Amino acid sequence: MAEPAKKDVLPGHETQKLDEMNCPSCGRFVGAKIHCPYCGAKVAKRMSLVAVRYAAVLLATIGLACLWAMAKFHATPVVKIGDISPTMNFAQIRVDGTADSDVRTFRNGSMGFNISDGTGTLMVFVSQKQGEELRRLGKLPHAGDAVQLNGTVSLSDKNNSLRLQSAASVSVTPAPAKPIALGDLGEDLAGSAFLIQGQVTGFTAPPTGTKRPYSLYLKDDSGTAAVTFWQDEYDQIADKDALAEGTWLRMRISVASYKGKMQLKLSDGTSLEALAAEDRVPVAPAAKAAPEPPAPAPQAAPAPEAPPAPKAAPARDFSRRKKAPPAGDLLTPVRELNSSLAGQSVRIRGRVQEVKEPAEGSKKPTELVVYDEAGDRLVVKYWDAAARVMKEKPVPGSLYDFEGTVDIYRSRPALKVESGYKIRLVSDVPPSVPAVDVAEAVPVSSLAAAGGKAVVVGTLSEEAALRGGVKYLLTDEAGDAIEAVFWEGAIPRDLRAQLENGRKVAVRGILKERDGALNLVAENGYSVLPLE
Amino acid sequence: MSTFWIVLLSVVAGTVLSAGIACLPGLHIYNVMGALVLGILWLDALPEPCFWSFLTRPEVYVPAMTGMVVAWSMLNTIPSVLLGTPDESALFTVLPGQKYLMNGRGYEGTMITAVGSLAGAFFVVCVLAPFAPKYLPVSQEVLKGHMHWVLWIIITFILMSEWPKGGNRGRAGWAKFFDAWKGLLVGIATFVLSGVMGFILLNRSPVGHEVAFQNIMPAFVGLFAVPWCLQNIISAADVPPQRTTDSLDIDGDIILRSVWSGGLGGGFAAYMPIVTGGVGGLLAGHACAQRDERIFIMGQGVSKFVYYVGAFMLLFVPGLNLTRGGGAWMVKTLYTPSSTADYLMIVGSIAVSGAVSFLMVSPLARLTLKLIDRFDYRHVSSFALAVIVAMVFAITGWIGLFIAAVATGIGLLPVLFGSRRLNCLGILLLPIACNMSGFGDAIVGWMGLN
Numbered sequence: 001m002a003e004p005a006k007k008d009v010l011p012g013h014e015t016q017k018l019d020e021m022n023c024p025s026c027g028r029f030v031g032a033k034i035h036c037p038y039c040g041a042k043v044a045k046r047m048s049l050v051a052v053r054y055a056a057v058l059l060a061t062i063g064l065a066c067l068w069a070m071a072k073f074h075a076t077p078v079v080k081i082g083d084i085s086p087t088m089n090f091a092q093i094r095v096d097g098t099a100d101s102d103v104r105t106f107r108n109g110s111m112g113f114n115i116s117d118g119t120g121t122l123m124v125f126v127s128q129k130q131g132e133e134l135r136r137l138g139k140l141p142h143a144g145d146a147v148q149l150n151g152t153v154s155l156s157d158k159n160n161s162l163r164l165q166s167a168a169s170v171s172v173t174p175a176p177a178k179p180i181a182l183g184d185l186g187e188d189l190a191g192s193a194f195l196i197q198g199q200v201t202g203f204t205a206p207p208t209g210t211k212r213p214y215s216l217y218l219k220d221d222s223g224t225a226a227v228t229f230w231q232d233e234y235d236q237i238a239d240k241d242a243l244a245e246g247t248w249l250r251m252r253i254s255v256a257s258y259k260g261k262m263q264l265k266l267s268d269g270t271s272l273e274a275l276a277a278e279d280r281v282p283v284a285p286a287a288k289a290a291p292e293p294p295a296p297a298p299q300a301a302p303a304p305e306a307p308p309a310p311k312a313a314p315a316r317d318f319s320r321r322k323k324a325p326p327a328g329d330l331l332t333p334v335r336e337l338n339s340s341l342a343g344q345s346v347r348i349r350g351r352v353q354e355v356k357e358p359a360e361g362s363k364k365p366t367e368l369v370v371y372d373e374a375g376d377r378l379v380v381k382y383w384d385a386a387a388r389v390m391k392e393k394p395v396p397g398s399l400y401d402f403e404g405t406v407d408i409y410r411s412r413p414a415l416k417v418e419s420g421y422k423i424r425l426v427s428d429v430p431p432s433v434p435a436v437d438v439a440e441a442v443p444v445s446s447l448a449a450a451g452g453k454a455v456v457v458g459t460l461s462e463e464a465a466l467r468g469g470v471k472y473l474l475t476d477e478a479g480d481a482i483e484a485v486f487w488e489g490a491i492p493r494d495l496r497a498q499l500e501n502g503r504k505v506a507v508r509g510i511l512k513e514r515d516g517a518l519n520l521v522a523e524n525g526y527s528v529l530p531l532e
Numbered sequence: 533m534s535t536f537w538i539v540l541l542s543v544v545a546g547t548v549l550s551a552g553i554a555c556l557p558g559l560h561i562y563n564v565m566g567a568l569v570l571g572i573l574w575l576d577a578l579p580e581p582c583f584w585s586f587l588t589r590p591e592v593y594v595p596a597m598t599g600m601v602v603a604w605s606m607l608n609t610i611p612s613v614l615l616g617t618p619d620e621s622a623l624f625t626v627l628p629g630q631k632y633l634m635n636g637r638g639y640e641g642t643m644i645t646a647v648g649s650l651a652g653a654f655f656v657v658c659v660l661a662p663f664a665p666k667y668l669p670v671s672q673e674v675l676k677g678h679m680h681w682v683l684w685i686i687i688t689f690i691l692m693s694e695w696p697k698g699g700n701r702g703r704a705g706w707a708k709f710f711d712a713w714k715g716l717l718v719g720i721a722t723f724v725l726s727g728v729m730g731f732i733l734l735n736r737s738p739v740g741h742e743v744a745f746q747n748i749m750p751a752f753v754g755l756f757a758v759p760w761c762l763q764n765i766i767s768a769a770d771v772p773p774q775r776t777t778d779s780l781d782i783d784g785d786i787i788l789r790s791v792w793s794g795g796l797g798g799g800f801a802a803y804m805p806i807v808t809g810g811v812g813g814l815l816a817g818h819a820c821a822q823r824d825e826r827i828f829i830m831g832q833g834v835s836k837f838v839y840y841v842g843a844f845m846l847l848f849v850p851g852l853n854l855t856r857g858g859g860a861w862m863v864k865t866l867y868t869p870s871s872t873a874d875y876l877m878i879v880g881s882i883a884v885s886g887a888v889s890f891l892m893v894s895p896l897a898r899l900t901l902k903l904i905d906r907f908d909y910r911h912v913s914s915f916a917l918a919v920i921v922a923m924v925f926a927i928t929g930w931i932g933l934f935i936a937a938v939a940t941g942i943g944l945l946p947v948l949f950g951s952r953r954l955n956c957l958g959i960l961l962l963p964i965a966c967n968m969s970g971f972g973d974a975i976v977g978w979m980g981l982n
Contacts, residue, residue: 053948059941060725067729067938071736072980079741086573086865091744092736129970150982153744155865165735166973166982345871388670419669419851 082119089155099141123161133167142267143254144175144193183222190257197250229266236269248275334376337413341406382417390420399427436506436529444480450513546599547885554607557615558757558916561604562858595881602885605840606649646893648833653886661879680968719951727962750932754939755956764913793820794834802842809839848878
């Protein structure tokens with residue numbers, strides 16, 4: 001068929017083939033019709049754009065509906081923590097495990113707890129709203145509870161975690177809590193929940209304006225213990241008068257361990273109840289001697305052979321060999337800070353003992369007196385620029401990670417922290433084990449030679465100022481006295497403020513000779529326990 | 533070999549590798565980086581180190597990935613202008629860029645955009661990098677509680693700033709009204725459908741959990757890459773003969789004004805969560821109101837570079853701890869930056885890679901023009917489509933292909949009805965904005981996905 005002359009082609013139809021307009025059978029002009037009105041033959045046309053448009057709409061809507069149905073009925077896969085690999089970042093998975101810790105509330109209102117399933121451990125993050133929903137549903141897990149939940153995996157080279165998908169997906173089976181005597185509690189029981197009962201010997205509320213926990217001191221026939229809890233649990237306690245000294249209480253607690261020290265946490269404020277004398281159930285302390293050999297099995301009826309316990313897979317090492325050593329390995333002990341590290345970036349972990357704020361308008365840094373686990377002292381400095389991005393500034397008693405550069409001043413190391421984000425709270429829970437164990441107290445008359453350590457319980461008197469400290473005469477119940485020295489750099493400020501004549505205290509210190517007399521020099525940290 | 537040389541060679545290697553990938557239309561560097569991450573993890577998991585195990589060292593793959601991001605953000609200009617298949621962040625360069633192409637000045641349009649990218653590199657290295665560690669942590673602390681309402685305002689702006697097209701002819705009444713508002717309604721429908729898809733994929737993705745780090749990739753491919761390839765295959769016009777030139781019709785004033793608008797848009801997109809370069813360019817374009825077409829094209833070069841590279845760099849800013857963009861998320865899976873040395877290494881890598889990339893723009897653009905002369909434009913798009921589909925299938929399987937197909941249906945709506953393709957970003961904007969505002973869970977509950 002001959003191509004039409006150029007002038008016959010309509011604008012915009014240059015590429016349109018002529019046979020789309022003429023009947024392929026009879027050759028007559030048919031225009032836009034798809035069947036020839038003269039002979040009825042079918043006329044092939046280019047596909048209409050409108051058809052493609054509606055096809056796209058159809059594909060989008062029907063496809064989306066199918067995708068929704070597929071997602072709705074797609075069961076979330078149950079994945080072992082140890083099987084989580086880096087390519088699973090952002091995966092929605094279900095984890096079936098045990099809560100390693102109670103739920104902890106962060107400063108921004110969100111919450112978190114650790115979950116483990118025998119193959120590994122993950123931190124679960126719960127948003128503030130989800131946390132409120134869990135609390136309302138009574139699904140806030142406690143240490144030892146069996147937990148199932150759906151979450152989104154969030155992996156990075158160093159921190160792996162799970163973000164809770166919804167409160168509705170959480171299923172919690174409370175761990176059975178058996179009664180235990182206070183004396184039987186130990187850090188080897190970390191991760192377990194127990195029912196304890198004891199008589200209140202003391203109760204301390206946190207200073208106003210801080211987020212430090214409450215501490216409740218208990219005793220029973222077997223020993224003593226300190227239980228900590230936060231404002232949330234305190235608010236749940238119905239009868240707050242029950243916290244008065246001398247009251248017998250029963251409560252559910254969970255045992256945790258940090259750096260070899262036991263921590264007892266109140267699981268739930270509603271579990272705390274005052275006991276009348278007739279309600280107290282004696283709990284016999286377990287024998288703490290050497291473990292007994294297993295009792296011989298009864299001869300008469302041999303027990304059926306138990307199936308072998310499933311062998312737990314080895315805990316997954318997320319460090320992927322060389323790239324991410326465990327957090328502990330990245331920490332530098334304070335005693336290793338020396339001039340060879342000057343100017344280098346290091347990370348240390350320590351408990352803040354004292355905060356020295358600069359004077360108003362001064363450009364000097366804030367100084368923190370920090371003691372690491374080994375008891376070595378370090379001054380950490382940060383300036384106003386770093387402080388501005390801190391939501392909450394470091395407080396005495398809490399444990400932090402500090403990352404900064406080593407500064408050597410007068411041969412003594414200090415740490416200069418440039419950013420507020422480089423000061424991270426590790427724990428604001430003071431060790432549950434009292435800093436001074438009164439049970440170790442010895443009479444003053446038994447103290448003979450310098451060099452040793454001792455705990456003395458006595459009453460303070462005859463206060464005298466020293467350069468950089470204060471000394472008291474510490475008189476024990478037998479009437480024997482020894483000079484007790486408390487250096488400013490060693491004793492936290494809040495504790496120093498409680499020292500006064502007439503105060504009964506327990507002091508843990510080092511025996512030193514001073515001016516020919518034996519002195520008890522209080523150790524660094526919370527080495528003084530006010531008793532009355 | 534000292535760390536300096538290892539880093540330098542890695543940057544150059546990453547840049548050269550990415551240069552080849554960047555010239556292929558529709559292939560996004562994040563898809564390639566995803567495959568690279570898989571490879572590194574596989575090498576890392578080998579019981580015995582092999583010859584390629586050196587690739588698992590951070591001083592090798594981190595600079596290489598930096599080079600890949602830098603080179604792609606600069607060299608992807610070539611297919612954007614010459615082959616007409618931009619990624620979402622280059623949407624605005626297409627119309628002016630295609631004008632250049634249809635006037636036989638595609639090379640010049642490419643080079644003007646590349647000069648913008650080079651200016652963006654200077655902006656990142658000389659302006660952003662020195663001040664970021666000091667000011668961004670503070671601004672992040674101030675802004676982080678406000679991100680949700682900023683996102684809602686951006687969403688509102690995207691939807692409201694689209695204008696009615698058509699409705700000029702025909703009979704008055706509903707038909708004319710519908711003709712005018714058709715594009716807007718389809719835009720809103722695209723946004724809502726993408727948002728629904730986002731809710732599904734972010735909360736109960738059918739993609740296997742083993743490759744979940746790429747679970748949004750099929751959707752992005754379907755929303756952006758496939759529709760463009762299809763459009764090119766179906767309707768691409770014949771490209772007129774192209775000419776090259778030794779000079780560009782720009783001056784210092786145009787460069788500075790482009791850096792102002794592009795840096796603002798790209799910087800905003802890099803810093804804000806979920807906001808992409810296209811959205812940043814839209815906002816900055818309205819905010820700066822620069823009228824010159826050359827500023828528009830060059831500004832998009834700046835914006836794209838600052839968006840991709842700036843977002844990647846934020847991961848390494850000391851004291852900031854901010855992860856923005858797919859590239860940063862993938863690197864974070866392998867490596868967590870821990871010191872100022874890392875930051876300096878990244879800034880240096882950006883500078884080196886930026887320089888190498890710019891020097892490669894001209895030869896690669898000339899090579900692409902020769903290929904266009906030799907091969908049919910449609911065949912190149914068909915090849916790119918085949919590569920994209922193969923990649924989606926290789927990583928996510930049939931489920932991924934199904935998701936990409938559904939997303940293609942959504943992604944075709946703006947193409948076929950003449951609304952903005954930015955509306956497809958509802959896939960992230962809508963669910964994340966709802967989540968940040970605290971009612972995402974409720975919507976997921978209504979959809980029965982919790």
